[in-house]
Amino acid sequence: MSLFDRAGFGTQLGALPGVTFVDQWEARVAKVGGKVFCLLSDQAPLRLVFKCGEASFDILTALDGVAQAAYFAKRQWVSVQQSSPLGEGDLVAYIGRSHALVAAGLTKKLRAELGIA
Template sequence: MTRDEFNRFCGAMKATSHVVQWGNADVWKVGGKVFALCGWNDGADAFTFKVGDVAFEVLPEQPGIRPAPYLASRGMKWVQVYEAGAMSEASLREHIEASYQMAVVKLTKKLRAELGV
């Protein structure tokens, strides 16, 4: 997945917003909550997203995937795919969608209704 493909994929999800921050990272949010970003890899593209407990234990054991810099060190369960080919594009899309859903669930009922998610 390229950075442009990542941005198109995240932008196609309902009620998302995009900002560029934190050292030229593409940051995607739903209802103000971050669910995915691309950047933070010494100028090379890397994809960072929230995962569940099991995925946080298993995924970083695979080459090219690590606990997300900054986020994981603060106790958050985020991983970063930092090497091309470390994860299939289909799997990457599934994980980003799951991260989006985790962010949506954290929104208030009222905000979810306002956003239609």
């Protein structure tokens, strides 16, 4: 299953602790503790949007099919088209890191409730 279809997106991201899904902004949105960490667009071209660190941002946006995500914080969110050279394993790793970055901003109590170390 691909991260670029709803079933694959739900299966891969649903395995992370504390994840919930909503449909908003014409996308399937994954949240942890009520905060967005990744989304899958519903419209072509299909794309994933996720949070990343500064170094990852520079590396990723140098690739074809990857750009700064519109409407998200500058230099912290990328939009990755299905045609990008990133493999499924790389995307899973980057999205896992996005989950960790967003979860780190939650309160210690909420992280404990969600089962996040």
